[in-house]
Amino acid sequence: MSRYLLGLSAYYHDSAAALLCDGQLIAAAQEERFTRIKQDSRFPSLATAFCLQHAGIDLIDVEAIYYYEEPRLKFRRLLSTYTSFGLKGLNRFVHDIPVWLTDKLHVVKKIRHELSKLTNGGVVPPIYCVPHHESHAASAFYASPFPDAAVLCIDGVGELATTSCWVGRGNSLRPLWNINFPHSLGLLYSAFTYFCGFKVDSGEYKLMGLAPYGQPTYAGLIRDHLIDVKSDGSFWLNMEFFDYATGKTMINSRFERLFGGPPRRPEDRITEREFNLAASIQHVLEDIVLKIAVSVRAETGQRNLCLAGGVALNCVSNGKILKSGVFESVWAQPASGDCGGALGAAYTGWYSRMGETRHQMDHDGMRGAYVGTSYPDEQAAQLLDELGAKYETVATSDLPAIVAQLISQGHVVGWFQGRMEYGPRSLGSRSILGDPRNPDMQSVMNLKIKNRESFRPFAPAVLAEHASEWFEIDRASPYMLFVVPVAKGRRKDATAEEEGKTGIEKLKVVRSSIPAVTHVDFSARVQTVDDKSNPLFYRLITAFHEITGCPILVNTSFNVRGEPIVESPTDAYRCFMRTAMDYLVIGSHIVRKTSQPAWEEAVDWKEEFQLD
Numbered sequence: 001m002s003r004y005l006l007g008l009s010a011y012y013h014d015s016a017a018a019l020l021c022d023g024q025l026i027a028a029a030q031e032e033r034f035t036r037i038k039q040d041s042r043f044p045s046l047a048t049a050f051c052l053q054h055a056g057i058d059l060i061d062v063e064a065i066y067y068y069e070e071p072r073l074k075f076r077r078l079l080s081t082y083t084s085f086g087l088k089g090l091n092r093f094v095h096d097i098p099v100w101l102t103d104k105l106h107v108v109k110k111i112r113h114e115l116s117k118l119t120n121g122g123v124v125p126p127i128y129c130v131p132h133h134e135s136h137a138a139s140a141f142y143a144s145p146f147p148d149a150a151v152l153c154i155d156g157v158g159e160l161a162t163t164s165c166w167v168g169r170g171n172s173l174r175p176l177w178n179i180n181f182p183h184s185l186g187l188l189y190s191a192f193t194y195f196c197g198f199k200v201d202s203g204e205y206k207l208m209g210l211a212p213y214g215q216p217t218y219a220g221l222i223r224d225h226l227i228d229v230k231s232d233g234s235f236w237l238n239m240e241f242f243d244y245a246t247g248k249t250m251i252n253s254r255f256e257r258l259f260g261g262p263p264r265r266p267e268d269r270i271t272e273r274e275f276n277l278a279a280s281i282q283h284v285l286e287d288i289v290l291k292i293a294v295s296v297r298a299e300t301g302q303r304n305l306c307l308a309g310g311v312a313l314n315c316v317s318n319g320k321i322l323k324s325g326v327f328e329s330v331w332a333q334p335a336s337g338d339c340g341g342a343l344g345a346a347y348t349g350w351y352s353r354m355g356e357t358r359h360q361m362d363h364d365g366m367r368g369a370y371v372g373t374s375y376p377d378e379q380a381a382q383l384l385d386e387l388g389a390k391y392e393t394v395a396t397s398d399l400p401a402i403v404a405q406l407i408s409q410g411h412v413v414g415w416f417q418g419r420m421e422y423g424p425r426s427l428g429s430r431s432i433l434g435d436p437r438n439p440d441m442q443s444v445m446n447l448k449i450k451n452r453e454s455f456r457p458f459a460p461a462v463l464a465e466h467a468s469e470w471f472e473i474d475r476a477s478p479y480m481l482f483v484v485p486v487a488k489g490r491r492k493d494a495t496a497e498e499e500g501k502t503g504i505e506k507l508k509v510v511r512s513s514i515p516a517v518t519h520v521d522f523s524a525r526v527q528t529v530d531d532k533s534n535p536l537f538y539r540l541i542t543a544f545h546e547i548t549g550c551p552i553l554v555n556t557s558f559n560v561r562g563e564p565i566v567e568s569p570t571d572a573y574r575c576f577m578r579t580a581m582d583y584l585v586i587g588s589h590i591v592r593k594t595s596q597p598a599w600e601e602a603v604d605w606k607e608e609f610q611l612d
Contacts, residue, residue, distance in 0.1 A: 002021050006020075011041055067107060070131045140153070143347070150165065186309070214272070373567060383569040384569060387573050389596060401543045416572045431557065439516070460524050461552065471485065483525045491518075
């Protein structure tokens with residue numbers, strides 16, 4: 001008889017549910033996909049219901065539930081922080097402690113109450129709490145293909161730890177060391193995210209994308225004033241420049257004076273200061289993370305490294321670790337942020353708490369991250385009919401060639417197929433696709449479709465067997481978590497005039513034969529696609545390759561700025577009609593924009609989603 005464990009993350013940001021069956025991940029999803037509220041922090045009722053429905057079970061069939069944080073440890077950290085900062089912490093103490101005493105300390109009770117709604121007041125399985133960084137570490141190691149590995153978790157903060165190192169062997173995870181709050185690489189990076197005018201816990205990837213447009217001119221100031229880094233990568237932040245420990249913002253006036261004035265206001269023009277600040281903090285982060293990686297290799301002797309925590313989504317930093325050769329193999333959890341904590345909590349229950357045997361596989365346990373919802377053709381057709389959509393249905397076998405031809409002609413295609421991805425990346429199930437050879441494709445997709453800043457880079461989805469011909473990579477990268485250089489033979493030399501461009505003007509320079517996915521520093525965030533994890537997507541790229549000689553497609557998430565990735569055919573059609581996409585493909589149904597009835601909404605859809 002099958003045994004089920006449910007993992008949950010909630011109440012901070014990016015709530016999610018993940019379900020294990022006999023220790024194997026079978027379903028997982030973020031709550032935001034169903035509620036359409038980006039990074040929704042509320043209890044993941046809809047995500048939980050999906051997981052149970054997918055397995056065909058009721059909650060009573062679940063053996064135990066594991067939550068991704070330990071609230072008592074977090075409460076102790078808050079008490080320690082407020083007392084150690086003296087009068088500076090008094091206001092936050094007076095505001096926060098009553099809320100903790102009456103609500104946040106009682107997470108298990110809240111979870112039980114929410115789950116009881118799914119059982120009509122019936123029995124709820126036992127609920128256990130797992131420390132935050134242990135959840136991160138478990139999500140990385142137990143899902144990895146490695147029998148043993150070093151595990152590095154770096155984020156803003158869990159209960160107390162901000163950086164932690166572990167060794168995983170078989171079904172056990174052993175902690176080695178941790179760096180504690182308020183000293184945090186994640187929060188340091190978020191401070192610059194805030195200062196550059198982007199949203200904390202959301203806009204960090206923008207800062208990473210902005211970095212190549214600038215020069216690390218502020219790196220010395222950061223090292224001299226903000227952070228003390230030792231040779232082994234351990235670090236200490238100078239809290240005289242930050243406000244996040246006791247205040248309501250990330251930084252204070254000393255930080256502003258150090259970097260030449262107040263923060264950039266959201267949506268203001270991005271200036272050379274922001275370009276250079278992004279380049280500087282990215283440079284400092286990469287340097288520290290690489291130092292830590294070298295230290296971890298020496299300390300553990302492990303050949304394999306697993307990464308998790310929000311900083312593991314910094315794919316540029318990941319690429320530097322990979323290129324360094326410090327570890328023979330590096331594997332990053334595709335749901336490295338808080339949503340992945342749900343999976344890690346469940347894994348902790350199965351292996352570390354229950355002691356179940358971990359069987360070695362020749363692949364990772366994420367199933368390509370395709371563990372979300374899916375919609376059969378018949379259901380998709382019904383939903384399209386209800387929307388009044390006009391569409392053509394073709395044989396699935398003909399679909400790749402038809403869609404590849406459309407993309408090769410310069411059309412942008414919304415692609416909705418199979419099971420939804422788990423984590424922040426679209427990997428060929430809920431994607432917007434384009435031709436990487438088109439030099440205008442990046443700006444068209446950013447400004448006319450995604451409704452976002454023009455500097456934001458796009459990822460190439462490349463046939464795995466051709467990846468090394470186009471990029472400097474010698475291994476699979478299925479989750480879009482490593483930035484690597486474009487192969488030198490595919491690059492184009494810039495003219496003297498082009499070399500002199502600065503800032504956002506660099507975007508206009510064609511740097512390779514695939515300019516839509518080549519960043520201004522000749523890098524790309526590569527997704528390798530094979531015929532096992534996503535056969536239909538593989539066949540589509542293969543068909544495009546046969547037509548064009550290029551085994552690559554532009555792949556970006558199926559959403560607009562501020563919107564969660566689409567979950568249903570209804571979401572997909574709505575997003576399609578709101579933007580300048582040319583075609584929408586849902587299952588075997590092809591929707592052409594010019595054939596659709598007029599789309600009218602009572603309010604401007606751009607007001608629906610908060611800008612990220």
